[in-house]
Structures are given as C-alpha cells and as structure tokens.
C-alpha cells in the first residue's frame with residue numbers, strides 16, 4: 001500500500017522566556033566565548049510539555065481550518081511529560097475538543113518522538129483508518145545545572161495535522177524511512193530528575209550513524225540525491241552537529257538555513273526537527289522538496305520527505321510563524337531560570 | 348485540606364475550564380462565563396452555550412502579593428478582570444508578563460496553563476490564563 | 482409580627498486569643514450577654530451562631546450543639562448560620578425572624594471566629610471561599626484582590642485619589658483608641674497607611690481589616706418577655722427592621738463594580754420597614770473590611786451621593802458630632818474583624834451607643850442606629866436598624 005497522506009495544518013509554540021548561554025556560563029565559571037549556542041527558550045513556571053503542545057495544536061488547527069472534533073488521532077511525542085503515569089494526549093484532546101471518538105497515545109522515544117508520531121499518523125491516514133490525525137513533538141527539556149545540557153536544553157512544541165492529499169494540501173508525504181539500533185548515549189531512569197549522557201559517545205556512533213543511516217536509506221529507497229531537495233532539517237542538539245552531518249551527506253548551507261534554529265532557541269528535543277520543518281514551510285514555495293531527519297538517543301532516526309503544495313500559500317498566514325515566536329522574547333537571569341525550572345529547594 | 352485535593356471536582360469542570368465554554372442569554376443579551384442554566388443578570392432559562400473568543404482586554408487588574416496557600420509559590424502574580432471580544436467577562440490570571448507591563452485596556456489572549464498542583468504527587472489543575480497580545 | 486427587642490449584649494475583646502478556643506470564646510460572650518440581660522440561660526429558647534470558617538480553620542462544625550453542650554443548655558434549638566463575612570448579621574437576622582414570628586420569646590444571636598490558630602495563607606484560602614470556588618478561587622484570587630478590583634474601578638470612574646479613600650482607616654483607628662474591645666487601640670496617620678506594604682495593588686496592609694479572634698452575643702426577646710423578665714431594665718432597644726439581600730456572587734458576572742447592589746436593596750427595604758429615612762439615623766456601623774468598602778457603603782446606604790462617599794469622610798461628616806457618625810467604636814479596621822462575628826460586634830457597638838454607654842466615643846442623644854454587614858464582595862448584605870425605646 002502506498003503513502004496517501006499530506007500535511008494540512010501545522011503549528012509551533014515557543015515559550016516567551018530566554019536565557020543567554022553567556023549568563024549560564026558566568027554562573028558556572030565557563031569561558032563565555034566557548035558556549036554552544038546563543039540563547040535558549042525557558043518555559044514559564046506555569047508551562048509544561050502539555051500546555052505547549054496545546055498551543056502548537058491550536059495553531060495547527062487554525063491552518064487546517066477544520067473543527068477540532070474532526071481530529072481522529074492525537075499522538076504526542078515527548079520525553080518530558082508532566083506525569084510519569086497519566087497521559088498528556090487525552091488532556092490536549094479534551095482541551096481542543098477532539099474527544100471522545102479518538103485514537104490517542106503518549107510516546108516516549110527520546111528526541112525522535114515527534115517525527116515518529118508523524119510517521120504513525122501518516123500510516124493511519126494512508127490506510128484510511130482516520131481522516132485527520134494530529135502528531136505533536138513537545139518538550140521542556142531538563143539539563144543538570146552546570147552540565148553541557150544546561151546550555152542547550154530548551155522548550156518548544158510543534159504540531160502537524162495530516163489527512164489525505166486534497167486541494168488545499170500544504171505538503172504531501174513522499175516517502176518515509178526509519179533507522180533503529182540500541183545505542184544508549186543518553187537516558188533518564190525512572191524517578192530521576194535529570195538525564196545522563198555519555199559525552200563524546202553521542203557523536204559518531206549515535207547522532208551521525210543514525211542520521212546518515214536514515215537519510216541515505218530514504219534517498220536510496222526513493223531514488224533521490226541531496227541536490228533533489230530544496231530544504232533539509234536535521235535534529236539539532238547544538239549548531240555544530242547538524243552542520244557537520246549536512247556536509248557529510250552532501251547538503252549545502254542554502255538547503256539547511258531555514259531548518260536550523262538551535263542557535264536561537266536551543267534544543268527543543270522532540271520538537272526540534274519538527275519546528276525546523278515548520279520554519280521551512282513558513283518560507284517554502286509550492287513544488288519544493290523537503291527532507292526532515294530526526295534523531296533520538298537510543299531510539300534512532302526517522303527520515304521523511306515532503307513535496308510542498310499550493311495550499312501553503314493560502315494557509316501559512318493563518319497562524320503565527322516560527323519567526324514570530326523566535327522574536328517574541330523576554331530574557332531571564334539564571335536565578336529566575338532556576339526558580340522557573342524548580343531548581344531551588346523549597347522543602 | 349480536603350477540598351483542594353478532590354480529583355472528581357476538577358474532572359467535572361474540565362470542559363468549561365479548558366475550552367472557555369460560556370453562555371449567552373437570549374432574553375437580555377448577557378454573555379457570561381462559565382455556561383450555566385440560568386442567566387445571572389435576568390434569571391432567564393433561555394440561554395445557549397457558546398464558545399467564547401480567546402481575545403479581549405483588561406478592565407481592571409491587581410497584583411496578588413499574599414496568595415492563598417495553594418498559590419504561594421507563584422507570588423507575586425497578576426489577577427485581572429477581562430472583557431472578551433464579545434463582551435463576556437472572566438476573572439483570570441495573567442501570565443508571560445512583568446508586573447510593570449500591565450495596564451487597563453491592555454489587549455490579551457487566552458492561553459492554556461497550569462493553575463496549581465494538588466501537592467507534589469497530586470494531579471495538576473489546568474485552565475485558561477491570559478497573556479499580552481501584540 | 483411581634484416587636485423584637487434587644488435586652489442583653491456581651492463580647493470578648495477582639496485580639497489574638499492564644500488562651501481561648503473557639504468554644505471558650507462562644508461561652509464567654511454568651512455568658513456576658515446573659516448576665517447583661519439579667520436573665521437565666523434557661524430562658525433562651527434558640528441560638529443562631531454566625532460563623533464563616535470554623536470547618537476550614539478549626540476542623541469544627543456543628544457549632545449549635547457544641548455551644549449548647551458547653552453552655553450547659555443542651556436541648557435548646559441551636560445551629561450555625563453562614564453567609565461569609567455576613568454570617569454574624571445573618572445570624573442576627575435569623576434570631577430576629579424567630580422572635581418576630583412569635584415562635585420564641587427569647588433567643589440569642591452569637592457570632593464567633595477563631596482565625597489566629599491558622600497560618601496567614603490558610604486564612605487567605607479560607608476567606609476566598611466567600612466567592613465561587615470553581616471560577617474565582619481557582620484563579621488564585623484572594624479576597625483582598627477582589628476588593629482591589631472594586632477599588633480600581635472606583636478610582637477610574639470617579640478620578641479619586643487613593644489617599645482620600647485610605648483616610649477611612651485613619652478614621653476608624655481614632656475611635657478604636659477608646660474602645661476597650663478593639664483590636665488596635667492606637668491612632669495611625671494617612672502616611673502610615675500609604676507606606677504600609679501592598680497586599681493586592683492598590684490595597685495597602687493598613688487598608689485591610691486585621692485577622693483576629695472574637696465572639697459577641699446579643700439577647701433578643703418579644704414584648705411579653707420584656708415586660709415579665711426584664712421590666713426594670715434601662716436602655717431597651719427595639720429592632721425596627723432586619724433585612725438580608727443577596728447579589729450575584731462574583732464580580733465578573735455583574736454589570737457594575739462600584740456599588741454593592743445588595744446594600745441598596747437591603748437598606749431601602751430596611752428604611753421602609755423602619756419607617757425612617759437615612760437622615761433619621763444617628764449612628765452607623767458600615768462594613769469597612771477594606772477602606773474602599775467603607776466609602777462605597779456610605780453611598781449605597783444613602784448617606785452620600787454616588788462617587789462622593791470619600792468626600793464626607795474628608796469633610797468630617799462621619800465623625801462624632803458630624804452629620805452621620807460612622808464606625809464610632811473603630812469599625813472593622815480597628816475594632817477588628819473576626820469574620821463571622823463581625824455582624825454581631827456591629828450590633829454590640831450600635832447598642833452600646835444607643836444605651837449611652839460609649840464613654841468618650843458617645844454620640845449625643847443617639848436614638849436610631851444602623852448596622853450594615855457584608856458577606857463576600859457584596860454577595861450578601863444585612864441591614865439592621867435599631868432604636869432606643871426607653
């Protein structure tokens with residue numbers, strides 16, 4: 001059976017607060033010239049991955065122009081759900097007004113969960129099980145204070161509504177590819193507040209191997225080469241990795257420029273490559289081909305290729321652009337950041 | 348305290364709290380939040396449910412510096428009486444805002460946020476807050 | 482309808498009563514009122530207890546049976562009456578109805594609140610229960626905050642300076658100095674008020690009635706009981722009218738915030754029932770839980786034009802010797818505001834004036850007095866009008 005699915009709505013959300021890496025570096029005595037990114041988003045004290053997912057979904061619905069009740073699946077990918085047990089998808093669906101005739105699930109699949117949610121919804125739409133499905137990547141990532149991740153772990157959400165291709169379609173799904181091995185470069189045990197990672201092990205055997213595996217796998221399967229794509233977005237834990245992997249695969253700076261946002265917003269984990277894709281859609285022209293390759297530690301990579309359709313022109317202005325959220329910001333210092341992130345011991 | 352730790356009562360109100368479900372009186376025209384059986388102004392039972400607009404403006408506001416116990420960790424925060432675009436009025440917290448930014452007449456938009464937690468191991472209570480609108 | 486008289490009053494001081502429990506406070510004020518009336522406790526046929534938060538702040542409900550037990554008159558009709566900060570006034574209203582109906586010849590209205598056992602933020606949680614828990618308390622609103630919104634609306638509507646409204650607190654403190662029952666027997670200056678910390682902008686700490694413990698009790702009876710049991714008593718007070726009115730409980734559902742509609746409804750009915758006009762009133766107790774509420778109440782009761790309540794405060798018209806002496810024993814701000822007991826303390830203070838027992842604070846020839854007790858942000862208002870008959 002062939003793929004018969006398209007993006008009919010998309011939306012993102014970024015919290016308003018930012019902290020500069022220089023501010024973090026000052027607190028931990030690090031050389032302020034040697035920080036991984038410029039600044040990162042910080043969720044407000046009343047935000048979590050669930051509330052951000054709701055806002056992104058509302059934006060996706062605005063572009064899809066469908067009543068929420070038409071949504072038949074809500075799949076939420078996140079590694080930072082507010083509860084260990086009690087789903088976010090149900091709350092988001094209830095708040096949107098998509099209940100009760102609904103398929104829904106919360107998916108923990110490291111930073112890859114957003115695109116994996118997309119892949120499953122693409123499958124359900126293509127098979128005819130559902131007409132409209134919502135796939136969300138959302139995270140309020142936690143880094144151990146002072147750790148490398150403290151400089152990049154950010155918050156954001158992206159939501160995509162898929163349906164069968166039609167006349168107002170934003171982008172059709174051309175092909176998908178998934179690449180999985182057990183490569184544990186990063187994890188968080190049950191009950192632990194912060195994740196642990198294996199430093200340089202995250203590079204070659206983890207990030208690069210899986211992204212390249214998925215990207216090459218998809219291109220081979222589809223008979224495509226890097227120059228066939230107008231835009232590409234890779235998972236982006238920092239700025240360095242996606243730039244290097246682009247080069248290794250043979251993509252140019254021009255192709256990667258809209259999809260690479262980590263330097264401005266940080267690593268939004270499950271939302272990272274989906275937010276990059278949204279920024280591409282904010283700028284793309286009908287007929288352009290787009291490649292997204294995610295990566296999740298210990299979970300591998302998804303590669304999905306899209307062809308942008310005419311519908312993009314009439315729909316992208318129906319909700320705020322990624323750029324709007326990037327520019328909309330309030331800086332906080334490290335103490336406020338610590339307060340917002342519950343890093344102060346209150347009891 | 349027992350009343351704050353009830354899950355069913357949060358569950359029961361979830362639709363009205365999550366979706367800004369209000370009412371409109373077909374007799375006197377009042378639009379109100381939340382929805383209910385009788386119009387608070389004229390008492391008419393001739394009312395319809397209506398999903399209220401997510402944008403409006405601040406009528407009056409105050410800064411809460413001595414909060415009830417459940418809200419202690421959020422001090423100080425702004426509470427506002429908001430008039431939505433269709434005239435309905437709602438009491439809600441403001442968020443994403445500094446104390447010195449707020450003013451009467453400020454345009455605001457609804458956002459879905461956390462209001463409180465029933466303790467560290469209890470359920471989280473979500474609802475509508477408002478943030479400044481550009 | 483039978484005529485209703487007040488023949489006994491009793492109260493504890495309003496303060497932090499570390500040594501007295503909720504029941505101790507009730508028993509103390511009850512005994513004082515019974516002795517003041519010169520009757521036996523067995524003469525009392527029914528007790529109405531005004532209280533707001535015993536359940537939440539003391540873990541104690543069923544106050545009727547509790548008091549009956551500890552007063553040693555189990556068997557008597559007794560129960561709690563609750564209308565938030567208007568609980569005391571509402572209890573008095575029920576006591577009035579019980580005698581007026583002819584059912585009982587002698588009853589007691591008692592108010593009590595024990596607040597200081599709890600930490601302040603728990604008291605804040607308790608007080609917001611006066612409004613809608615699901616759609617007002619849920620937002621993190623405090624009771625002060627709701628009154629702050631009224632304050633803002635008033636300032637915006639009439640362009641008044643805050644100092645002119647805050648003056649109400651200074652007024653109250655001046656009279657509390659001479660009231661042995663008052664919680665704060667010291668004068669304050671307007672600078673003190675304006676420099677005190679903000680609680681909910683624009684309301685300063687010294688614009689708020691304080692947290693305190695207290696209990697007050699009133700003995701009411703009909704004419705037959707009066708002649709038979711207390712025929713020799715001087716300073717007998719008649720209850721000319723007692724009216725309770727409600728309003729929409731939450732501000733956001735109302736069409737206006739700068740007037741308490743329930744005060745207007747209840748007071749106009751009460752004036753009519755008493756066959757008097759506002760100008761006939763010699764002494765008033767208004768429910769100034771916050772300065773702004775004092776100012777608005779003067780307007781709603783008909784003592785000042787809309788938007789000019791603050792002017793009659795500034796012009797000295799609410800002083801003793803002024804046109805309408807108000808809160809002459811310190812009001813909620815300085816006498817104290819043990820929430821559910823306040824309505825009874827107000828009656829206690831009016832009776833003290835009408836009997837000519839107010840000492841340095843005495844209003845000359847005070848004959849008619851009015852007490853206004855407010856529950857929530859005006860969701861309930863009780864107006865009681867009293868007159869000295871001998």
Ligand SMILES: [Zn+2]
Nearest residue numbers: 372375386389
């Ligand atoms: Zn109506």
